[in-house]
């Protein structure tokens with residue numbers, strides 16, 4: 001048992017009793033962890049409104065031995081995520097994009113396995129999302145690619161996984177999920193039904209995988225490019241998770 005301090009994002013909340021909640025955080029110092037927030041459901045509870053999903057908080061908690069619930073003792077709000085107040089017409093898409101990021105942070109991480117780089121990336125994306133000038137889908141695809149990259153599972157976007165021909169030399173590829181790469185149209189067999197990705201989308205994916213969030217947030221993509229890039233990233237993520245992220249059903253691809 002020890003008293004710990006950290007900075008973390010609220011990524012999940014579950015009711016525990018009439019007045020308490022179990023809150024899951026993704027923190028910079030400890031990675032993911034859950035803690036019991038006693039009185040969190042009371043209007044004038046000890047944590048005020050610090051524990052809304054995607055709020056960034058300064059936290060103090062008592063870390064218990066394995067198998068016992070940690071206890072939250074202090075949560076001070078550092079910043080709140082409220083994209084629907086930014087005045088953008090697609091505020092709801094931005095809000096659900098945030099929930100999607102929270103779901104990925106929760107499902108792709110183990111407790112007490114910190115990754116400060118991933119934490120900083122998530123905070124960056126949550127800061128960019130509410131900005132009216134932000135291209136939401138370019139930013140989301142960037143986050144998906146960065147997540148895959150930080151896990152060492154970014155698909156090879158540079159050449160055909162079978163013949164090794166550079167991706168620029170063919171117009172259409174299919175995403176070969178299990179091999180972590182793409183297959184050119186010459187190598188693809190009838191029975192393989194991977195998502196198709198055209199060369200311009202592959203070029204965008206390569207570009208996004210080497211740029212920062214600010215560049216990604218300004219990158220214009222057409223609706224076909226968004227669909228192809230997002231589908232490729234989601235297939236790779238779903239392969240790791242063993243299922244499709246649930247929040248995606250609320251996120252409508254642009255037409």
Ligand SMILES: [Zn+2]
Nearest residue numbers: 160163184187
């Ligand atoms: Zn090939």
